[in-house]
Each structure stands twice: as C-alpha cells, then as structure tokens.
Amino acid sequence: MDFLRPATWQEALSARADRPGAAPVQGGTDVMVEINFDVRRPEALLDLTRVPELGRWEIVDGVYRIGANVTYARVITELGGALPGLAQAARTVGSPQIRNRGTVGGNLGAASPAGDSHPPLLAAGAVVEAESRDGGVRLIPAEEFYLGVKRSALRPDELIRAIRVRPAPGPQYFSKVGTRNAMVIAVCSFAIALDPAARRAGTGIGSAAPTPRRALEAEEFLAAELDWDAPLPPALARRFGELCARAADPIDDVRGTAAYRRHAVAVLARRTLGWAWDDHLGRRAA
C-alpha cells in the first residue's frame, strides 16, 4: 500500500487521475474502519487533510461553499446560523470525537443511504462541486448525486472540492430515529427546508431507500395546498407525512423493519413540518 500526501489541490487532482485505485481519506471515520477490519485494502490511501482549501468555507455570490474537509464540529459551531438543517444533522453524527474528524465531504464520498448529511442537503437543494484534473469542475445537484447503495455520480478521477448551499431562506429541521442519542446510525431520518418567499418546501429522506431521496409528490402537495399565512391544518400535515412515507422504499435489516421505517418517516415528516411551521408563523408575527 502507498500513502499519498498531496499538499495542494492540483497535486490531489493529479494523484486522483493517476491512481484511480487510491482511496481518498479525510477524517478516516469510514475508511479507517474498513481498513482496520480488513474489508477493504486499497492500493493506496490518498490523504486530503493537507490540502488547505478543503478545510475552509467561504461565501461566494451569497452561496456557502463548504470545503470537503470542513468537519461536523465546525459545521455546528461556524455554520449553524446559516445552515440550521445541516447543523442539526451534524449534531447527531457519532460522538464528539467523530464530529471532530468526520466531514460532510466524506459523508458524500461514502454515499451511504444512512449518512446524516444527505437529507438536509437534499432538502436545501445543495450542489456538490466535483473536480478532476482533465475534466475540470462539475456541479452535481444533490438529488442527482446518489445513484445506489454507497454509489455516487462521482467519476473515478474526480474529487469532491466543496458543497454549495444557499443560506436557509426559512426554517429548517432534521430528525432521526435511533436507539439512543449518540453513536447511532439512522434507522431512518428526515429533513425539511421551508422557502417562504418561493412558497415551497424541500424534503430529504434518509436511510429508508437505496439512496437518500426527496419526497417529490409530498413537495408538490405542499406547494399546491399550503396557505402560508394560516396555521397548519392537522389533516394536511398527516397527508404530507403519508406522501413522504410513500416516497420511501425501505428494507428490513438489523436496525429496523421496512414497515417500521415507512411509519417512522411519516411521523418525522409530519413533526418536522409542524416545527418548521411554528417557526415560520412565529417569524411572521415578530
């Protein structure tokens, strides 16, 4: 095995192009588990933690551009105001030690259907900025990024440079089902992002389908039926939950049954919409 240690982004892209068998690694919270347990033996590790720009975030034309090596801990402390949905999800990742190392970029690279970052990124309409030495920059909407269980639209010579996401135009919530409050892989999860100016709500379902996905029919239902000036009718919230459950395509596994997951997605969707709606009306009243 080789250990590749690029110091610049250009070096990293070259290493990626020349060594497609190398496994990119940042916080190591996924990759090192696989190596420790000998389930994966890549020909090389491509350590990206020394590339300075991957560890920074900036605001470009009003959009947050979060470097792929910005940790969950920093998303919580530095970006919680602008990106509350993503920060809420980050708070539920692993433990403090894991959040000090794990990154949203790594979550995307691993593309696990249970990754906690995915639902809020989908709900907020985030875009993945990928780049390769020979192909340049490619912007991939989150909803086109996830292709299958642990499979993404990233090409073999591409690396994730950053995640681009608008500051929240309205209330955002994330909720997750697990056996306790720490060290939990989601049984299922859900994120909602309201855009009051556009009169739309974005959604993201986690760990209840082969890939993270939006609940498109549920989004259209809200766009058509919601009165943005009025309290949320309970029947409408319930219907929204049912449509989100219908968008899920879960399986039975060690963490839960398909039937439980479908039920729980409906509950999470209804609850998060209620919380977001309370905030929405509260802000209007203020």
Add this chain to the structure above:
Amino acid sequence: MRVTFTVNGREEVVDGVWEGESLLYVLRERVGLPGSKNACEQGECGSCTVYLDGSPVCACLVAAGQAEGRRVRTIEGLAAGDRLDPVQEAFAACGAVQCGFCTPGLIVQAHDLLERVPEPSDAEIREALAGNLCRCTGYEKILDAVRLAAARKAEERRSG
C-alpha cells in the same frame, strides 16, 4: 514509511510504519505508549481518545501518515511530572475506575471538556462523554469525577 510527529511534547521519528496502520497502533506498538486502549477499532468506544492538534479524536481512525508533522497528546502526557492532572486525581478519588480499560479515553475526553467548558452542566458532561463506553461503573461515578475535577480546577484558578 517513516512518520515524524510530536507526542506529549517530544518529537518521535518512527520507521517501518505500514501505510494502512492507525495512529493508535503506532502509539501503542511502536512508540511504547500503551495508555490509549485498543478496543473496538471503529470509533464506537472512545477508549483510544487522544488529542490531535488540540482536538480529541479516536486514534484508531487516524491513519498513521495523517499524523505526520502533527501534535499528539495522550493520557501519558496529562500529568505534570509526578503530579497527576486534576481529572486523573478526581477519577481515582471518586471510584470512577473499575477495570480501567475505558479510563484513559474518558479522562482525555473529560480533560478536553473542562478546557473548553470549565463549569459544565450535567447535560454537557453527558454529551461530551457520549462516545466513551464503560461497562463497569454505570457512569455515575464518572459523572461525579468530572464534577469534582471541575470544582478542583475552579479552586485552583481562584487560589491562582
């Protein structure tokens, strides 16, 4: 490969490191610092918690090569000479140590908490220690120890 890094204030040059090796393995088996414990090797138990450039992390999930040029502080680096750190003293005083296997990780994690939050609430203590498993104590004595360490550190600050 060779890895050069600083451990507890001392530069270590380690040769013959396998590229897939963890920082934890290097510390325990190559540098001779067995205080950080190897239990789950997947970041679930926290018993290998060390400071990496000032942040507590699971050493089992840091690739050895990622420690190149970085600063690591382990449980062995908390005491000042013969004098234990107040967190170490409090764990001993409160009976927060039974089999002892989880203790080094818990102490490093509690040490970091008290550096950041000198007077933590119980909820903050529980949250900070949520990634450290203990199968002996039932955690109550550990919470006592962190409260005692916080009180002793506050006393030290007052007496200057």
